[in-house]
Structure formats: C-alpha cells, structure tokens
Amino acid sequence: EPEVTQTPSHQVTQMGQEVILRCVPISNHLYFYWYRQILGQKVEFLVSFYNNEISEKSEIFDDQFSVERPDGSNFTLKIRSTKLEDSAMYFCASSLRGQVGNEQFFGPGTRLTVL
Amino acid sequence: AQTVTQSQPEMSVQEAETVTLSCTYDTSENNYYLFWYKQPPSRQMILVIRQEAYKQQNATENRFSVNFQKAAKSFSLKISDSQLGDTAMYFCAFVSEETSGSRLTFGEGTQLTVNP
Numbered sequence: 001e002p003e004v005t006q007t008p009s010h011q012v013t014q015m016g017q018e019v020i021l022r023c024v025p026i027s028n029h030l031y032f033y034w035y036r037q038i039l040g041q042k043v044e045f046l047v048s049f050y051n052n053e054i055s056e057k058s059e060i061f062d063d064q065f066s067v068e069r070p071d072g073s074n075f076t077l078k079i080r081s082t083k084l085e086d087s088a089m090y091f092c093a094s095s096l097r098g099q100v101g102n103e104q105f106f107g108p109g110t111r112l113t114v115l
Numbered sequence: 116a117q118t119v120t121q122s123q124p125e126m127s128v129q130e131a132e133t134v135t136l137s138c139t140y141d142t143s144e145n146n147y148y149l150f151w152y153k154q155p156p157s158r159q160m161i162l163v164i165r166q167e168a169y170k171q172q173n174a175t176e177n178r179f180s181v182n183f184q185k186a187a188k189s190f191s192l193k194i195s196d197s198q199l200g201d202t203a204m205y206f207c208a209f210v211s212e213e214t215s216g217s218r219l220t221f222g223e224g225t226q227l228t229v230n231p
Contacts, residue, residue: 004159031217042119043206045218056216091160100212101148101167104219106160 002026004107006092012113013082021077021110023092032075033093033104034067036060043091049075050098082114117142119209121222128197129230135182136192136225138207145169147211149183149190150219155203163205166190197229 005024013019025032034046048055049067066078075094079086089111093104118141128134140149151163166174166183173181178198182191194201207222 033218035219042223043219043221045220048217056218058218095217098217100210100217101165102217103162103165104217105162106152108157108159 004092004094004105006090006107006110008110009108010111010113012115015084015114016081019079019082019112021079021090021092021112023075023077023094023107024073025075025092025094026096026105027073029094029096029105031055031095031098031102032067032069033095034077035091035093035106036088037091037109038085038088046077048098055098079112082112084114087112087114117144117209117211117220119207119220119222121205121207121225123225124223125226125228127228127230128194130197130199132197133193133195134197134227136194136205136207136227138190138192138222140188140190140207140209140222142188142209142211144211144213146213147209149181150208150210151179151181151190151192152206152208153201153203154206154224155200160206164192194227199229199231201227202229203227 007022032049037043047057089109091109092107095102095104147168149166152160154160178195204224208219
C-alpha cells in the first residue's frame with residue numbers, strides 16, 4: 001500500500017542553521033500538508049500546498065518557513081534560521097483531493113532537535 | 116476558533132475487552148467532519164474512522180465505532196474486542212471548510228495500551 005515517506009527520521013541542528021525536511025507524498029495525491037507537534041503539545045497545522053502554491057497557512061508559518069515541490073515527487077519544508085522552539089516532530093501529509101473530509105495520509109515524521 | 120479536547124492522556128484495557136476513548140470539541144459550525152487517527156509506536160498516523168456531522172448515524176468500521184453526540188459536541192471512539200495491535204496513540208481531529216479549510220485541528224491524544 002502506498003505510504004508517505006519522510007527523511008530524515010531525526011535531524012539535529014544548531015540554532016540559527018537552516019534545515020530542510022523532506023517528504024515524498026503518495027504519487028497520485030495533489031494536496032500536501034505540514035503539521036508539527038512540540039513535545040507534550042497538540043499536533044498543529046502549519047501549511048497546505050496545492051498546484052505549486054500555498055493554499056493556506058497558520059500563524060505559526062512565518063517568514064522563517066517555506067515549502068517547495070522541487071520536482072514531481074518531493075515536498076520540502078525549509079526553516080531558514082532555526083530557533084530552540086522549532087524543536088518538534090514534523091509530519092508531512094498528502095491527500096488525493098482537497099475537499100474537507102478527505103483523508104489525509106501522514107508520514108512517520110521527522111524529529112527536529114535544535115541545540 | 117475550533118478546539119478539540121481529549122481528557123484522557125492514558126488508558127489501558129485487557130485484550131478482548133471494550134474500551135471507549137473520549138473526545139469533545141467546540142465549534143459554532145453546523146457542517147464539519149470528525150476523525151479518529153491511530154498512531155502505533157514509531158509508525159505514521161492512520162485514519163481509523165470518520166464521521167460527517169450532517170449524518171445522524173454513527174460511523175462504524177469493523178471493531179471501531181463512534182458515539183457522535185452533536186448537541187453535546189462529543190465524539191467518543193469505542194474499540195470492541197481489543198487486540199494487542201490496537202496499542203497506540205489515538206488522536207481525535209476536526210475539520211470544517213467554513214472556518215478552517217482543509218486543516219485538521221487535533222486533540223491532545225490518548226495513549227491506549229492493550230494488555231495481554
């Protein structure tokens with residue numbers, strides 16, 4: 001069964017460094033998402049992406065964050081200058097359609113640790 | 116803004132028994148969807164069950180069923196005949212097109228342990 005994959009599984013970086021988190025959505029899906037979960041807190045929506053542009057973003061998704069679909073398979077989340085509070089588990093998701101109620105398929109997550 | 120609350124951080128159940136996980140939500144919308152996602156240890160979240168708010172009938176998927184009480188804004192998950200493989204973190208989630216587009220709003224999660 002097709003799955004969303006994410007790399008790396010764990011990323012450690014120094015504060016102020018740039019990181020790129022990578023996701024490979026399910027191949028025929030058209031809508032892509034990033035969520036994050038800070039340890040001990042709820043999973044929070046960051047951004048959704050369709051047709052090579054951002055569909056919506058949360059207040060968390062500030063200028064430090066960007067997303068890109070550089071080729072036909074990868075979907076990336078870049079954090080330009082990481083802060084300690086960016087330490088979290090980052091989940092990528094994809095869905096075939098963007099209508100409300102459609103199932104979002106999640107990846108296993110990337111644990112980002114900012115030192 | 117919508118909120119989702121899961122008041123049980125941890126639950127445990129004996130294999131073959133039934134367990135109910137609680138979820139409440141707050142919204143002023145009439146049309147929305149509710150979900151239960153399961154996240155096994157070191158694995159991705161997978162959808163367990165989905166409920167459309169305009170449907171009065173409670174959703175069921177094999178051993179999993181929900182008790183959807185729209186007026187009370189309650190959406191509990193019942194797992195019957197619990198199996199060891201049901202051990203996981205369970206997340207309740209909400210989405211409403213009117214106010215949140217396709218973004219999911221999650222509860223805190225409930226860690227369920229099924230004991231042999």
